[in-house]
Amino acid sequence: MTEAGTSGGGAPQVIDHRGGVWSIAVPIPDNPLGHTLVHLLETDRGPVLIDTGWDDPDSWDTLVAGVDACGFALTELHGVLITHHHPDHHGLSAKVREASGAWIAMHAADTALVLRTREAEPGQWLDFLIAKLATAGAPDDHLAPLRKARAKGGGRSLPGRRAALPDREIGPGELLDVPGRRLRAIWTPGHTPGHVCLHLEEQHPGRVGEATGRGAGAERLAGRPAGFGRLFSGDHLLPGITPHIGLYEDPDSATVTDPPPSSQLRSSRGDPLGDYLESLERIGRLAPAEVLPAHQHAFTGADGRVRELTAHHEERLSGLRALLREPLTPWQLAVSMEWNRPWEQIPYGSRNIAVSEAEAHLRHLVKLGHAELVPGSDPALYRAV
Ligand SMILES: [Zn+2]
Numbered sequence: 001m002t003e004a005g006t007s008g009g010g011a012p013q014v015i016d017h018r019g020g021v022w023s024i025a026v027p028i029p030d031n032p033l034g035h036t037l038v039h040l041l042e043t044d045r046g047p048v049l050i051d052t053g054w055d056d057p058d059s060w061d062t063l064v065a066g067v068d069a070c071g072f073a074l075t076e077l078h079g080v081l082i083t084h085h086h087p088d089h090h091g092l093s094a095k096v097r098e099a100s101g102a103w104i105a106m107h108a109a110d111t112a113l114v115l116r117t118r119e120a121e122p123g124q125w126l127d128f129l130i131a132k133l134a135t136a137g138a139p140d141d142h143l144a145p146l147r148k149a150r151a152k153g154g155g156r157s158l159p160g161r162r163a164a165l166p167d168r169e170i171g172p173g174e175l176l177d178v179p180g181r182r183l184r185a186i187w188t189p190g191h192t193p194g195h196v197c198l199h200l201e202e203q204h205p206g207r208v209g210e211a212t213g214r215g216a217g218a219e220r221l222a223g224r225p226a227g228f229g230r231l232f233s234g235d236h237l238l239p240g241i242t243p244h245i246g247l248y249e250d251p252d253s254a255t256v257t258d259p260p261p262s263s264q265l266r267s268s269r270g271d272p273l274g275d276y277l278e279s280l281e282r283i284g285r286l287a288p289a290e291v292l293p294a295h296q297h298a299f300t301g302a303d304g305r306v307r308e309l310t311a312h313h314e315e316r317l318s319g320l321r322a323l324l325r326e327p328l329t330p331w332q333l334a335v336s337m338e339w340n341r342p343w344e345q346i347p348y349g350s351r352n353i354a355v356s357e358a359e360a361h362l363r364h365l366v367k368l369g370h371a372e373l374v375p376g377s378d379p380a381l382y383r384a385v
């Protein structure tokens with residue numbers, strides 16, 4: 001790996017991962033994650049981007065300068081592959097397509113979310129959130145600001161209302177249309193219903209005559225079982241943080257009775273944490289030689305990281321089951337759960353995310369037959385069984 005530049009002095013932070021793969025650190029404004037690692041893959045028809053970054057003028061400038069630092073012009077881009085619809089991954093896709101004519105590809109389940117967000121009536125999301133939080137047992141002082149915003153006609157500035165509609169679909173298991181490369185889509189639902197990891201089924205460049213090389217990756221690879229290829233893991237597998245797993249938020253389900261567009265989507269909806277754990281296991285079995293995630297840094301030892309995350313979730317689930325000896329609402333469960341800081345210090349918006357995470361854990365416990373909804377309870381109470 002060689003660093004072609006550093007952030008701060010205006011030069012983009014670009015890493016050459018060799019073998020026609022680079023990463024560009026595109027900043028996410030006012031976010032502790034810092035940046036999205038947008039990957040650039042050289043192909044026979046021009047470079048292809050994996051994710052694009054947050055829609056912000058500075059992020060855009062960094063992306064354009066980054067593509068340049070990799071030795072390409074933005075206008076040469078052939079396509080954009082999106083790991084999932086979140087704005088730190090899909091935010092700049094519309095601008096990239098406009099500037100280059102590149103196609104945009106995404107899994108159908110996330111495209112459905114992009115479509116719904118674009119078409120949602122202003123306020124629909126707020127109505128959904130208020131109803132959902134009330135059912136989860138949120139106290140009135142938490143709901144009051146949302147009700148106030150709704151009364152004022154809020155909801156118009158929802159991020160993602162202008163997100164690009166993809167031109168192509170990424171099908172699970174398919175070899176993607178990137179001429180001259182062997183890149184396979186692996187459907188990894190959990191963080192979002194249509195999250196995909198992309199497996200570059202090519203020899204890791206660090207393995208070719210590099211036993212004594214200086215590359216940190218090569219040193220860590222020494223003495224390990226081979227592993228194969230490199231995995232662009234999006235938010236599914238990260239070296240130092242666990243991705244957020246909440247319920248697949250669906251404002252439509254509160255108001256519309258239309259069935260989801262495919263049975264595949266329907267089956268992925270019920271138990272996001274179960275989906276996530278299952279997708280994790282599959283990535284562990286895949287055993288890529290190196291993981292190139294969308295945040296933090298590249299790493300080896302995917303199987304070990306998968307085991308860590310699985311153990312973390314198992315521990316958490318058994319802790320929650322113990323808490324549910326006494327019936328609790330999802331809100332009460334979220335308050336009792338362990339977070340990275342005391343509940344009192346968790347900011348308002350993050351509490352909504354925490355409740356969604358508590359709900360996802362409840363959903364999984366119910367599915368496993370380890371917890372149940374107390375019949376007739378409103379707000380909803382759950383207890384261990
Ligand atoms: Zn995400």
Ligand SMILES: [Zn+2]
Pocket residue numbers: 086088089235294295
């Ligand atoms: Zn992300």
